[in-house]
Amino acid sequence: MSDKNLNIESDDIDLINSFKSGNRQAFNIIILKYRERVYSFTRKMLNNHEDADDVTQEIFIKLFKSI
Incomplete structure (x- = not known):
């Protein structure tokens, strides 16, 4: 897996965790x-x-x- 793919996955994980913490805007993103x-x-x-x-x-x- 390339570094670019790892960054995309990390960004997605951050968005999911943010949504789980109550940030509804993260799901919109x-x-x-x-x-x-x-x-x-x-x-x-x-x-x-x-x-x-x-x-x-x-x-x-x-x-x-x-989620």
Whole structure:
């Protein structure tokens, strides 16, 4: 794993820990950081904009609840 990947993981861990400590803005940053990537993946898998939007939203809801 490269140093760049380690930094990304460290940043994500810091965001998750910040969110766990009550910083709701940290979760918004996670969404902004990954929304396009998640949507792009779901769009390719589902080949439908509305379904991809719904699945992307569900992914972030599940993430929110699991943290």
